[in-house]
Amino acid sequence: AGEDTAEERSVLLANRAACHLKDGACSLCVNDCSRALELVPFGMKPLLRRAAAYEALERYPLAYVDYKTVLQVDNTVQAAHDGVNRMTKALLEKDGVNWRQKLPPIPTVPVSAQTRWSIPSAGAPRANTPATARPGESGESLLLGWAESYQTAADTERARTLKEEGNELVKKGNHKKAVEKYSESLKLNQECATYTNRALCYLALKKYKEAVQDCTEALRLDPKNVKALYRRAQALKELKDYKSSIADIKTLLRTEPKNTAALRLLQELNRA
Numbered sequence: 727a728g729e730d731t732a733e734e735r736s737v738l739l740a741n742r743a744a745c746h747l748k749d750g751a752c753s754l755c756v757n758d759c760s761r762a763l764e765l766v767p768f769g770m771k772p773l774l775r776r777a778a779a780y781e782a783l784e785r786y787p788l789a790y791v792d793y794k795t796v797l798q799v800d801n802t803v804q805a806a807h808d809g810v811n812r813m814t815k816a817l818l819e820k821d822g823v824n825w826r827q828k829l830p831p832i833p834t835v836p837v838s839a840q841t842r843w844s845i846p847s848a849g850a851p852r853a854n855t856p857a858t859a860r861p862g863e864s865g866e867s868l869l870l871g872w873a874e875s876y877q878t879a880a881d882t883e884r885a886r887t888l889k890e891e892g893n894e895l896v897k898k899g900n901h902k903k904a905v906e907k908y909s910e911s912l913k914l915n916q917e918c919a920t921y922t923n924r925a926l927c928y929l930a931l932k933k934y935k936e937a938v939q940d941c942t943e944a945l946r947l948d949p950k951n952v953k954a955l956y957r958r959a960q961a962l963k964e965l966k967d968y969k970s971s972i973a974d975i976k977t978l979l980r981t982e983p984k985n986t987a988a989l990r991l992l993q994e995l996n997r998a
Contacts, residue, residue: 736765740772743779750883752779768835770799777809778880782887786816787829798835885915892923901927918944922953929960937961950981956988963991968998 743758759776763769777792793809800806817825892907908924911917921944928937941958944951955978962971975992978985 732765736762736769736772739765740769740775743772743775747775747779747782747880750782752782752880752883755779756783768795768799768833770796770803773799774803774805777806781809781813782880782884786813786820789813790817791830791832794832795835881914885911885917885920888914889917889920889923892920892927896923896927901930905931916943916947918947918951918954921947922951922957925954925957925961929957929964932964934961934964938965950977952978952982952985956985956991959988959991959995963995963998968995971995 739758739762743755743762746752746755746758756776756779759772759779762772763776773792773796777789777796780786780789780792790810790813793806793813796803796806797810814825817829821828888907888911892904892911895901895904895907905924905927908920908927911920912924921940925937925940925944928934928940938958938961941954941961944954945958948954955974959971959974959978962968962974972992972995975988975995978988979992982988
């Protein structure tokens with residue numbers, strides 16, 4: 727209505743940005759966070775959410791700058807430390823040892839902004855604590871919770887995108903490149919299907935030990951996963967571990983007794 731203060735408008739924009747981030751609308755998230763930061767510079771919520779959005783968009787230099795800016799505001803925010811580590815690795819892989827020379831300038835956070843988020847001492851007025859904090863909860867811990875929540879959402883979305891890119895590469899027969907995509911995805915989110923997909927690639931590349939390892943990880947997440955059991959049995963067969971391969975097929979058949987591929991493989995194993 728035009729009557730809210732700059733700080734109130736900044737909070738609203740940052741909250742809407744959180745919704746955009748959770749929905750995967752990363753560009754809209756960046757826009758809202760940038761507007762929020764124009765109103766209230768160096769706010770941790772919009773900085774963290776914009777960093778997560780930039781990361782999901784693979785704009786790693788900008789994500790790095792935002793994560794580093796958060797650490798100037800509050801050096802205890804683990805989500806920002808983790809983000810800096812991820813961005814450093816991504817930028818090193820992309821631009822080599824001179825990656826720092828290509829970074830945009832990192833703003834210097836004034837002392838007033840650094841102390842704004844400090845935990846109030848006992849008996850001190852709680853004016854520095856964000857309005858959404860519950861009694862007894864510091865602004866720092868509240869913000870860290872928000873940051874972790876939405877960083878997780880960004881990681882999950884990025885992992886899903888990488889997995890889909892890997893799936894497309896498999897369709898094209900490019901199993902080696904698909905392995906790279908699946909590996910990047912698994913760094914962000916350990917998902918059973920991603921492990922079984924990478925195992926399929928390893929089978930195609932004749933990397934049978936790696937295929938066994940991936941299927942084992944998938945079965946740790948889902949002990950009755952049919953694809954993991956079947957692909958591990960295939961890999962074990964190639965490694966001439968027929969006993970273990972037969973055990974996997976029999977476990978699979980208890981779940982799907984009419985699985986024709988598994989029955990065919992069992993016949994081959996019995997003749998081996």
